[in-house]
Amino acid sequence: MHYLFEPGLFGSGPVRTALLVGAVVAITSGVIGVFTVIRGQSFAGHSLADVATTGGSGAFLVGINQFWGFLIAGIAAAALMEGIGVQRRRGRDVATGVVLGAALGAAALFLYLDTQQTSTTGASFTVLFGSIFVISPETVPALIASGIVALITVAVLARVLLFTSLSPDLARARGVHVKVVGIIYLAALAISVSLAAVAIGAVLSTALLIGPAATALRVAKSPVRAMAASALTGLAATWLGIVLAYDSYDWPPYHHGWPVSFFVVALVLVGYLLSYARRPRRRAPRSPHEGAECSPA
Amino acid sequence: MFTGLMLNTWITASIVAVIAGMTGFFAVLRGQTFAAHAIPNGAFAGAAGASLLGINVIWGLAVFAVGGALGIGALGSEQRGRKSRNDVVTALALVVMLGLGALFVSISSQYAEETYALLFGEVFGISQGEVLPIAGLGIVAAVAIGVAFRPLMLTSALPEVAAARGLSTRRADLYFLVVMALATSMTVPVVGALLMFSLMIGPAAAARSVTARPGVALALSVAIALATVWFSIALSYRTNWPLGFFVGVAGAVFYLLGQAARGLGASRARPAQ
Numbered sequence: 379m380h381y382l383f384e385p386g387l388f389g390s391g392p393v394r395t396a397l398l399v400g401a402v403v404a405i406t407s408g409v410i411g412v413f414t415v416i417r418g419q420s421f422a423g424h425s426l427a428d429v430a431t432t433g434g435s436g437a438f439l440v441g442i443n444q445f446w447g448f449l450i451a452g453i454a455a456a457a458l459m460e461g462i463g464v465q466r467r468r469g470r471d472v473a474t475g476v477v478l479g480a481a482l483g484a485a486a487l488f489l490y491l492d493t494q495q496t497s498t499t500g501a502s503f504t505v506l507f508g509s510i511f512v513i514s515p516e517t518v519p520a521l522i523a524s525g526i527v528a529l530i531t532v533a534v535l536a537r538v539l540l541f542t543s544l545s546p547d548l549a550r551a552r553g554v555h556v557k558v559v560g561i562i563y564l565a566a567l568a569i570s571v572s573l574a575a576v577a578i579g580a581v582l583s584t585a586l587l588i589g590p591a592a593t594a595l596r597v598a599k600s601p602v603r604a605m606a607a608s609a610l611t612g613l614a615a616t617w618l619g620i621v622l623a624y625d626s627y628d629w630p631p632y633h634h635g636w637p638v639s640f641f642v643v644a645l646v647l648v649g650y651l652l653s654y655a656r657r658p659r660r661r662a663p664r665s666p667h668e669g670a671e672c673s674p675a
Numbered sequence: 676m677f678t679g680l681m682l683n684t685w686i687t688a689s690i691v692a693v694i695a696g697m698t699g700f701f702a703v704l705r706g707q708t709f710a711a712h713a714i715p716n717g718a719f720a721g722a723a724g725a726s727l728l729g730i731n732v733i734w735g736l737a738v739f740a741v742g743g744a745l746g747i748g749a750l751g752s753e754q755r756g757r758k759s760r761n762d763v764v765t766a767l768a769l770v771v772m773l774g775l776g777a778l779f780v781s782i783s784s785q786y787a788e789e790t791y792a793l794l795f796g797e798v799f800g801i802s803q804g805e806v807l808p809i810a811g812l813g814i815v816a817a818v819a820i821g822v823a824f825r826p827l828m829l830t831s832a833l834p835e836v837a838a839a840r841g842l843s844t845r846r847a848d849l850y851f852l853v854v855m856a857l858a859t860s861m862t863v864p865v866v867g868a869l870l871m872f873s874l875m876i877g878p879a880a881a882a883r884s885v886t887a888r889p890g891v892a893l894a895l896s897v898a899i900a901l902a903t904v905w906f907s908i909a910l911s912y913r914t915n916w917p918l919g920f921f922v923g924v925a926g927a928v929f930y931l932l933g934q935a936a937r938g939l940g941a942s943r944a945r946p947a948q
Contacts, residue, residue, distance in 0.1 A: 420762035421709040424769070462934070472880045475708040476930045479873035483923015486795045486869065490917045581777065585770040592763040637781045643774030650767060 393624060396510045396638070399521055400616040403574040404586055406525040408609035410532055410570055411591030412601065413563065417543045421471055422459055422564065423571055423587045425478040427580040429455040430572030432481045435488040445520055448576050452568035455481060460561045510578045510620065510638045521573050528570035531562065539563055540601055582639045586612050589646030596653040615645040681912070683801040688904045690813040691862045692874060696900030697820050698855050699875030700893045703883055704831045709762055710747055710852060711875045713769035715859045715868040717743045719793050720776025722863070727783040732793075736863055740856035743768045748849035795919045796867025798908070805865065812861040819854045827851060828889055870919045874900055877926020881933035899929050 414423045430448035437447020455477050462473045532539065542549040542556045550556050574583035594608035619642035626636040702711040718740035725735025750764040820827070829837040830847040837844060862871050878899035882892045907921035 415763055418762055420766040421712070424709075424712075424766055462931075471706060471708040472703055472876065472883075475703075475712065475872075475876040476880055476927050478712065479877055479923045480927035481923070482869040483873060483920045483926075486917040486919035486923070489795070490920075579777075581770050581773040584766055585774070588763055588766040589770070592760075592767070635781070637774075637777040640774045640778040640781075643770050647767060647771050 392511045392513075393620065395513050395515060395518060396620050397617060399513055399518060399577055400510060400620055401613055402522050402525045403570075403578060403583070404590070404612035404616040405609045406528055406570045407574060407583065407586040408590045408594075408612035409605045410528060410567055411587040411612075412595065412605045412608050413532065413539055413543065414567065414587060415591045415595055416540070416601075417563075419470075419564075419567075420588050422456075422474050423567060424580070424584040425459070425474050425481075426452050426455060426564075426568045426571045427575035427583045428478060428485075429481040430568070430575050431580060432485040432488065433572070434576055435485060435492060439488050439491055444576065445517070448572040449569065451481070452572035453565050456564035456568040457561055460557065460564050510582070511623075513577050517573075517577060521577055524569045524573045528566040531566040535559065535562065535566075579639055582642055585639070585643045585646050586616065589643075589650055590615065593646075593649045593653045596650075611649055612646075615642050615649065619645055681799070683803060683806050684798055684908060685905075687801050687806050687809055687865055688798055688908055689901060690809055691866050691871075692900040692904040693897055694813050694816050694858045694862065695871060695874040696878055696897035697817065697893065698851075698858050699879035699900070700882065700896040701820070701827055701831065701851055702855065702875055703879040704889075705827075705848070705851065707848070707852070707855075708876055709765045710744075711855065712872045713747070713765050713772075714740050714743050714852070714856050715863055715871045717769050717772030717776075718856070718859055718863055719868040720772045720779065722793050723776045723779040723783065727779045732864055733860060736860035737857070739772055740860045741853055743772055744852035744856040745849070746771075748845070748852050751845075751848065792867070793863060794867050794869050795917055796865060796870045798866055798918050799912075801865060809861055809865065812858065816854055816858045819857075823847070823850060832889070867919060870922050873919070873923045873926045874903065877923075877930055878903060881926075881929035884930070884933035884937045903929065 411423070414420060430452040433447040433449070433451020434444045435447075436451065437444045440447075458477050459470070459474050462476075538549075538554060538559055541552075542554055542559050546556050571583050571587060574586070590608040590612035591604070593611055594604040598604035598607045619638050622641045623636055623638040626641075699711065702708060718736045721735035721737075721739025721742075722732045723735070724739070725732045728735075746768045747761070747765050750768075751761040826837070826842050826847055827850075829840070830842055830844045834844050837847075859868075859871060866874070879892075879896045881899055882895035886892050886895065903922055903925040907918050907925055910916070910921050911918040
């Protein structure tokens, strides 16, 4: 026990904040990620994290709170992606790519202007990798609140979302506003992903959004079970990652700790690969409907 | 604007634009936009690893780009319809590479200055020695795509026909991803991981929305990429703002123009029916 949990682990303030924020992000991302994977919007999920950080650097430049910067950028990008995206999946990917390209260009400009003003070069690094150990306590309430908002939105919409995700044509025939549902869903995704990206970095936010959900969808039978499994997987990976990162302060080569994102990503990958090992034994005879419950089209 | 080092910039950027216009056309056509984002970005982490080991950055970029491409190709699904799984695999490949990048960066801990250049490019200040490898790679990439032009087109546009002729969509995917990875590994140090993506997707998407004919669209994609780059270099030279900004915005503007042109064309065609 002593080898896994270093003495002083739970007494440290940053570690407690990290565990709390990690749990909020992991659970929110785990649940929302299930819909993201079902709807085939992994790319959008990752892009929104990148776009939000553009908004963050822009807000820094204008001098308003970063929180507003990434919220506005994330939601605007979500509306743009769904707005100009054609209903076909490939067209939607291209629309996402164009919005992301423009946002990355803007990020280049903002970061350049930031460096002109403040002569710091670490901005781009923080944007990508972030750090869960240096979250300022002021952002914690905002993170929890946004996680709850996103979760409630998805919970209220859950049935309609599943319906429009699995058979958009049928949903449209029943009078569901598929596009409106899509935009609301993407806005919820933008809120959760962008806050996660700013707190723990775009890499980790994407890993927690896609990895656990994809793993859960490969093993779980129903969407609700998949959501629970996904949230638990994400939570386990995050907490174990944080503990390992804390332990790694004693590891070679330089004794200043290995990054959390590395451990969490590695754990998420292991989980996903394990789900591959399990699948064939359960479903030896390939039925024509195989995979139909998880992925449409 | 056209002397000495700037001449190298113009030549290099033009070569990069041609490569990006060609690979981007197929990336958009094959629905591999996400891979086009993930491979350059993930390769960027390889550069961090190379500088940690003290070897040439190109090797790190090449290993990570090709490794990522092979990973996406190997775990991805053969069936076109299972796109969500391909997306998941791409996302995981990206975060695994970037997670390793975070590890490399934290160990070497002196990398932040180079990070900006690799993300956003260092197009001004290219030496004569750097132009030649890029030109060589440009030819290799162009030949690789030219040789496989028909199989690539067929597996993208008519997968059933391709399957009937014994062409494997999956093998074509893998081939194309590796070509894209090789193109990326040479261009990232010059134009940056983010810029390479903007330059691949914007012009190709714009070209595709104007014309449905593949040959014309490919040529148009290359032409728009060249226009984007030239326009951006000129503006970046005048304003001193980063090149990536102009490329990103120009890509979006061209795409919107293309969409508007298509909308106009459609509304003009309708009364004639």
